[in-house]
Amino acid sequence: MQDYLIDYINLDTLLKEDEIKLRNYVREFVQKEINPVIDQHYVNGTFPLDLVKELGKQKFIGSFINGYSCAGLNAVKHGIICQEIERGDGGIRSFLTTQDCLSMFAIYKYGNDVQKNKYLPKMAKGELIGCFGLVEEKATSNPMQMTTTAIKDGNKWIINGKKKWITNAAISDICILWAKTNDGIKGFIVEMDKDGIEIDRINSNISLRSFITAGISFKDVVIDDSDRLPFANGLKAPLACLTEIRYGMAWGAIGAAIECYNLALNFSKEEILFGRPVASSQLVQRKLVNMLTEITKAKAITIQVGREKEKGKNFRHEMVSMVALNNLTKALDIAREAKEIYGINGISVESKIIRHLLNLESINAYEGINDIYILIIGRDITGFQAFF
Ligand SMILES: Cc1cc2nc3c(=O)[nH]c(=O)nc-3n(C[C@H](O)[C@H](O)[C@H](O)COP(=O)(O)OP(=O)(O)OC[C@H]3O[C@@H](n4cnc5c(N)ncnc54)[C@H](O)[C@@H]3O)c2cc1C
Numbered sequence: 294m295q296d297y298l299i300d301y302i303n304l305d306t307l308l309k310e311d312e313i314k315l316r317n318y319v320r321e322f323v324q325k326e327i328n329p330v331i332d333q334h335y336v337n338g339t340f341p342l343d344l345v346k347e348l349g350k351q352k353f354i355g356s357f358i359n360g361y362s363c364a365g366l367n368a369v370k371h372g373i374i375c376q377e378i379e380r381g382d383g384g385i386r387s388f389l390t391t392q393d394c395l396s397m398f399a400i401y402k403y404g405n406d407v408q409k410n411k412y413l414p415k416m417a418k419g420e421l422i423g424c425f426g427l428v429e430e431k432a433t434s435n436p437m438q439m440t441t442t443a444i445k446d447g448n449k450w451i452i453n454g455k456k457k458w459i460t461n462a463a464i465s466d467i468c469i470l471w472a473k474t475n476d477g478i479k480g481f482i483v484e485m486d487k488d489g490i491e492i493d494r495i496n497s498n499i500s501l502r503s504f505i506t507a508g509i510s511f512k513d514v515v516i517d518d519s520d521r522l523p524f525a526n527g528l529k530a531p532l533a534c535l536t537e538i539r540y541g542m543a544w545g546a547i548g549a550a551i552e553c554y555n556l557a558l559n560f561s562k563e564e565i566l567f568g569r570p571v572a573s574s575q576l577v578q579r580k581l582v583n584m585l586t587e588i589t590k591a592k593a594i595t596i597q598v599g600r601e602k603e604k605g606k607n608f609r610h611e612m613v614s615m616v617a618l619n620n621l622t623k624a625l626d627i628a629r630e631a632k633e634i635y636g637i638n639g640i641s642v643e644s645k646i647i648r649h650l651l652n653l654e655s656i657n658a659y660e661g662i663n664d665i666y667i668l669i670i671g672r673d674i675t676g677f678q679a680f681f
Contacts, residue, residue, distance in 0.1 A: 319377035327381035349419030361413035368602035372544035379545030383652030384504035394537035396423025403525035424465040426456035443472040462507035480525035489514040500651035543616040546624035553631035618666035
């Protein structure tokens, strides 16, 4: 496809040469490694575990972290990786960002040197998988309601409680666990082979089928104080990790939207109805124009937020809420419009559209629902918190 049909107002001029090169490289990787296998994994409800080490070899895991076998890339390059991986599949992007934006980031930001050296290089290479245990059955958008506890006993901690909907849990070696203590919420690195841990894999999801979520129960699980993240105190710590994954989700949504738009544009030009290509209908053109316009706007604001994140000084987490809110909402609309253009063909797995659409329905629900992004931005601009 000609470049201007994807990059209509030359937004690539906002990117550096090596960022465009990286985008092309990741795109080729996705075409070679993800696209050929993903439909079958989706249908079977299986996660392509072989891909993990490959993602590590390519240095796509923890790409934004400096040192510890990570690539140390800038925020826009990190975003580009998320965008291109989600062009392949939102489940694989979700695996990746749970591993790095949540689990590795928690250790990187709140861990000590011993913990960082022990876990981060192996996680970057895909030799060790992490999950992030924050949400519980009755503590979802309000994690303060969590009932999982960590009780200090000498230089040990005793953990009891249940986490739900935890990505990667069934394939994880470690869990970054958030629990209530006598001194507020704290984070712990829990190795998953400890006595008292049980995994309850969730198989009932009919979206994001190519990745794995599970419940985790902790019954009198004993861990050393040296496994506590020493610099994580209070809810601010897990919320900072959520900002990282929301940033990855915002870029990822653009990838899914681009894929749906490209597929719909090509389909509409080739499919003949009433003796003429579907693309020659005014109603279809309206949809395609709307899709491209929304993708263009999403790309522009997301690159800008990425640049602010790189500069750091005036970056605020609310900016991420704004791009996540916009991009996820628009990507869902775009996927729905693409499905309409495809007609009944759009519901078959071969079309790829329905997979992206269903994935986006779930992605829209995790790590902050639209309503929550609105409340975060609303609090920022009015000074009033409206959560309760
Ligand atoms: C595929 C998937 C993977 C996940 N992976 C993880 C993971 O790895 N680790 C983890 O800890 N969690 C994970 N989760 C859980 C996820 O973070 C929760 O789904 C999320 O916190 C929202 O919870 P909920 O969907 O139960 O919605 P709820 O919090 O129950 O909200 C229900 C509805 O009420 C609205 N609402 C909530 N509060 C307010 C308010 N104050 N004002 C107005 N409206 C409000 C919401 O917007 C929503 O529409 C995952 C979830 C999914 C679906």
